[in-house]
Amino acid sequence: MRRLVAVLGAAMLVAVSCSSSATPGGGASPSAASTETPQQGGRVIEATISDIATMQPVLVNDTASGRITALLYDNLIQVDYKTGEPQPRLATFSVSSDSLKYTYTIDPKAVWSDGKPIIADDWLTGLKAVGKSKKTVRKSSFTNIQGFQEYSDGKATTIPGVSIDPSNPKKFTVTMAKVTCSAIIDNIGYVLPTQVFGKYVTDASKDEIDSAPENTAPTVVSGPFKLNEWRKGDQVILDKNPTYWQGAANLDQYVYKVVANQTAITNGLKTGEITFGTIQAKDLADVQTVSTVKIDKYQNLGYTFIGWNTASPTAIGLADKRVRQALAYGIDMDQVIKAVVFGEATKQVAHHVPVQWAYPSGIQLNQYTYDKAKAQSLLKDAGWTPGPDGILQNKDGKKFNLTISTNSGNTERETLATVAAEQYKQLGINAKAAPEAFQGLVTKLTTGDSTLEATIIGWSLGAEPDPYQIWHSSQIPDAAKNVQGFGFTFFKDPAMDKAIEEARNPSNGDCSIAARKKQYETFNQILNENQPYNFGYANNVLAVSQNSLQNFKPGSFSTVYNVYQWWVKK
Amino acid sequence: MRNFLIRRALYAIPTLLGISIITFAIARLSPGDPIRLFTFGIKDFTQEDYLRLLHVYGLDKPIPLQYVDWISNAVRLNFGESLIYHREAGAMILERLPNTLQLAITALILQLAIGVPLGVIAALKRGSWADGAIRVFGVAGHAVPAFWLGQMLIILFAISLRWLPSQGMLTVGKDQMDLLDRLKHILLPAFVLALVGIANYSRILRTETLDVLGQDFIRTAHAKGLRERVVVYVHALRNSLIPVVTALGGILATLVGGALVIEQVFSWPGIGQFTFQAAIAKDYPIVQAGVMIASTLLVISYLLRDITYAIVDPRIKVS
Numbered sequence: 079m080r081r082l083v084a085v086l087g088a089a090m091l092v093a094v095s096c097s098s099s100a101t102p103g104g105g106a107s108p109s110a111a112s113t114e115t116p117q118q119g120g121r122v123i124e125a126t127i128s129d130i131a132t133m134q135p136v137l138v139n140d141t142a143s144g145r146i147t148a149l150l151y152d153n154l155i156q157v158d159y160k161t162g163e164p165q166p167r168l169a170t171f172s173v174s175s176d177s178l179k180y181t182y183t184i185d186p187k188a189v190w191s192d193g194k195p196i197i198a199d200d201w202l203t204g205l206k207a208v209g210k211s212k213k214t215v216r217k218s219s220f221t222n223i224q225g226f227q228e229y230s231d232g233k234a235t236t237i238p239g240v241s242i243d244p245s246n247p248k249k250f251t252v253t254m255a256k257v258t259c260s261a262i263i264d265n266i267g268y269v270l271p272t273q274v275f276g277k278y279v280t281d282a283s284k285d286e287i288d289s290a291p292e293n294t295a296p297t298v299v300s301g302p303f304k305l306n307e308w309r310k311g312d313q314v315i316l317d318k319n320p321t322y323w324q325g326a327a328n329l330d331q332y333v334y335k336v337v338a339n340q341t342a343i344t345n346g347l348k349t350g351e352i353t354f355g356t357i358q359a360k361d362l363a364d365v366q367t368v369s370t371v372k373i374d375k376y377q378n379l380g381y382t383f384i385g386w387n388t389a390s391p392t393a394i395g396l397a398d399k400r401v402r403q404a405l406a407y408g409i410d411m412d413q414v415i416k417a418v419v420f421g422e423a424t425k426q427v428a429h430h431v432p433v434q435w436a437y438p439s440g441i442q443l444n445q446y447t448y449d450k451a452k453a454q455s456l457l458k459d460a461g462w463t464p465g466p467d468g469i470l471q472n473k474d475g476k477k478f479n480l481t482i483s484t485n486s487g488n489t490e491r492e493t494l495a496t497v498a499a500e501q502y503k504q505l506g507i508n509a510k511a512a513p514e515a516f517q518g519l520v521t522k523l524t525t526g527d528s529t530l531e532a533t534i535i536g537w538s539l540g541a542e543p544d545p546y547q548i549w550h551s552s553q554i555p556d557a558a559k560n561v562q563g564f565g566f567t568f569f570k571d572p573a574m575d576k577a578i579e580e581a582r583n584p585s586n587g588d589c590s591i592a593a594r595k596k597q598y599e600t601f602n603q604i605l606n607e608n609q610p611y612n613f614g615y616a617n618n619v620l621a622v623s624q625n626s627l628q629n630f631k632p633g634s635f636s637t638v639y640n641v642y643q644w645w646v647k648k
Numbered sequence: 649m650r651n652f653l654i655r656r657a658l659y660a661i662p663t664l665l666g667i668s669i670i671t672f673a674i675a676r677l678s679p680g681d682p683i684r685l686f687t688f689g690i691k692d693f694t695q696e697d698y699l700r701l702l703h704v705y706g707l708d709k710p711i712p713l714q715y716v717d718w719i720s721n722a723v724r725l726n727f728g729e730s731l732i733y734h735r736e737a738g739a740m741i742l743e744r745l746p747n748t749l750q751l752a753i754t755a756l757i758l759q760l761a762i763g764v765p766l767g768v769i770a771a772l773k774r775g776s777w778a779d780g781a782i783r784v785f786g787v788a789g790h791a792v793p794a795f796w797l798g799q800m801l802i803i804l805f806a807i808s809l810r811w812l813p814s815q816g817m818l819t820v821g822k823d824q825m826d827l828l829d830r831l832k833h834i835l836l837p838a839f840v841l842a843l844v845g846i847a848n849y850s851r852i853l854r855t856e857t858l859d860v861l862g863q864d865f866i867r868t869a870h871a872k873g874l875r876e877r878v879v880v881y882v883h884a885l886r887n888s889l890i891p892v893v894t895a896l897g898g899i900l901a902t903l904v905g906g907a908l909v910i911e912q913v914f915s916w917p918g919i920g921q922f923t924f925q926a927a928i929a930k931d932y933p934i935v936q937a938g939v940m941i942a943s944t945l946l947v948i949s950y951l952l953r954d955i956t957y958a959i960v961d962p963r964i965k966v967s
Binding site: 121123128129131132137139140212213215216217218219260264288289293294309310311312313315331333335336337338339341342345346348349351515516517518520521522524537538540542544547561562563564 | 678679680681684685686687688689690691692693694695696697698700701704730732733734735740743744747799802806807810813814815816817819820821911912913914915916917918921922925928930
């Protein structure tokens with residue numbers, strides 16, 4: 079379905095990947111190794127900073143648990159690790175011309191680890207589990223499936239939007255109540271073994287699925303690995319699933335090891351205690367001196383930005399588009415990237431990142447190349463002129479003060495806030511950095527706290543590029559009505575709303591990448607012009623692995639998609 | 649003694665109750681909403697979802713009511729379900745407690761095994777270069793931050809020399825009963841955790857031994873013609889150790905507290921690291937369970953100290 083790939087995005091990804099697949103110690107490169115016959119056995123150890131919370135996909139809400147469930151349970155479809163385009167995994171799929179029906183056919187070879195075939199009913203079990211669960215955070219992803227909401231509310235015992243082919247238990251169709259372009263990703267859903275979880279989703283079941291013992295000790299899996307042991311707080315040990323339907327993994331074991339922090343990951347990679355992990359840009363030069371590891375770089379699926387509160391009662395200048403544009407011209411982002419992340423990032427001028435197909439590669443966006451004179455001119459046009467003390471002030475004599483908040487403890491963002499404040503001082507703005515605890519900052523952002531003037535934070539994006547939750551005007555928080563949301567810049571634009579809606583629920587039913595991409599071009603153009611964010615930069619992911627690990631080919635969208643093909647060179 | 653024990657146990661109740669109220673209040677009144685925190689940025693997460701989760705976890709009730717709910721369960725050793733892990737918080741803390749105790753007890757053994765001999769040597773060699781070196785070590789042991797020393801030792805022994813592992817309790821894939829491997833893993837964190845105690849004990853022992861060596865009964869022992877070794881190790885050391893023994897009860901609590909930093913540096917899967925991460929994530933039940941269990945340990949250790957004190961020195965009475 080999504081055949082268009084953002085040309086620029088792909089080009090940049092290739093450029094990044096090619097230039098950086100370094101093997102500092104002259105170790106075997108992945109491409110050289112890929113011609114060799116994989117050796118059987120061995121183990122990989124991946125480090126994680128927090129322990130997993132669950133092995134129940136329906137309840138997953140953290141990166142660590144997501145990693146383990148991806149190794150235990152295969153999904154209906156997967157996304158291409160470089161482009162994010164949907165591809166078959168457990169099932170092939172097709173979409174009706176009106177974008178209302180999604181038909182899936184599960185691979186005839188696909189079996190559970192107990193030998194039973196994986197069938198459509200197993201996907202339905204996953205969907206029912208979402209409906210029954212009170213603790214899942216994913217209910218809303220399925221509300222547009224016909225009858226799901228009624229089932230979830232306990233008003234129905236069946237979901238009419240799901241029909242299983244009576245002649246083929248591996249084939250089923252999902253019917254949407256309205257055109258929902260994100261459904262191709264959302265409907266991946268959860269394929270759970272009915273022979274295990276079926277008893278928690280009977281008509282009489284309530285929310286027993288939330289406390290099922292199999293959530294922490296899965297007995298039947300569909301993925302390349304199965305649980306051996308979970309040593310709480312220390313490690314999760316997975317053994318290979320010998321009956322994996324795509325062929326048993328080359329590795330014997332996959333260990334997910336909990337470590338305290340990023341420094342411990344770097345140390346473990348250097349000593350060989352950890353097989354692969356990601357490091358911070360500040361540690362890159364150090365790790366490059368280690369001969370036993372190789373480094374893969376690729377663009378992160380997310381970006382770090384400065385969000386302007388366009389409705390701030392204290393930094394009133396932020397309401398003016400010219401001022402926000404001046405703040406874009408007035409910061410040397412290329413220099414900032416060098417100073418803050420040692421050059422390991424790409425400047426962003428729009429919401430979507432270059433590796434996403436939604437990236438507006440077909441239009442010319444203002445790059446806001448550093449131009450102090452232009453920034454000063456724009457500020458002057460907006461009525462901000464230097465006062466006797468050099469600080470900008472408006473015609474009422476109100477000074478341009480600007481507090482840039484960010485979450486304390488994140489040294490990268492704290493440095494960015496300090497550097498940004500310094501550069502804005504050069505424009506005559508009385509700017510200062512103000513780190514504060516992440517916990518409090520999140521609440522302030524989502525409740526639309528008016529005391530926030532500018533905030534540095536980051537978004538992690540997904541394979542589905544719908545920006546509704548961040549940029550649609552309905553998502554602007556309203557403290558008076560106790561409405562929370564991520565629209566903490568208070569920026570809204572009717573044309574932008576329409577573009578978001580048309581890419582999300584198109585009135586003509588066209589969910590093709592070409593049609594959606596066009597809407598996202600309009601959307602990104604409006605953002606680029608109005609600058610409610612300074613879009614900052616998208617970091618490079620620095621994935622470090624031992625030279626002995628072969629066929630390890632991580633990308634922006636996935637790391638473990640081909641884990642069953644990894645092998646360890648002895 | 650029985651009345652003493654009962655009275656001290658009763659003292660513990662208001663102490664623990666007070667701690668529970670303070671911990672609960674600090675956790676709930678500090679900025680931040682745990683549901684918003686762990687759902688921040690989740691696609692399609694709606695206001696309705698938010699309200700549903702608030703209700704499921706009982707966070708939509710007034711804070712005093714939340715406390716009443718919590719304490720009435722806590723007295724039955726049910727500390728509530730973790731907001732993130734969906735499991736009973738007390739059980740999760742207890743799973744990790746043996747790891748912390750293992751580290752703390754090893755550190756305690758190191759403190760005694762190194763600190764006591766150093767103190768005695770410093771006293772016997774008073775004014776010598778050895779005495780000077782031990783005293784400098786004592787000052788350094790107090791002055792060097794544990795997190796810095798830990799990182800330096802990792803760089804030296806794990807990364808450069810490759811003699812010891814940099815993190816964890818056990819090499820992945822090793823048998824859980826492989827004592828040598830466990831010893832290798834615990835050596836660095838236990839040493840760093842023990843360092844302040846080593847410095848303390850060497851200082852206490854030096855002072856006490858010097859004091860005892862100057863007393864009449866030591867002169868008498870010498871006059872009786874006893875060998876120097878017998879005088880020092882049988883007569884002097886036994887008396888010098890009294891303050892050390894009485895300090896042991898309290899030191900365990902100090903070690904459990906100190907383990908918080910050490911567990912972070914060495915990725916030791918104990919309650920310190922776990923509770924710290926839970927506090928950042930505002931996982932209230934874990935934080936409360938962690939603090940209450942650690943506080944109970946602390947109360948018990950102080951109780952043990954007082955008992956030891958009363959046994960070692962019968963002149964001390966409980967008023």
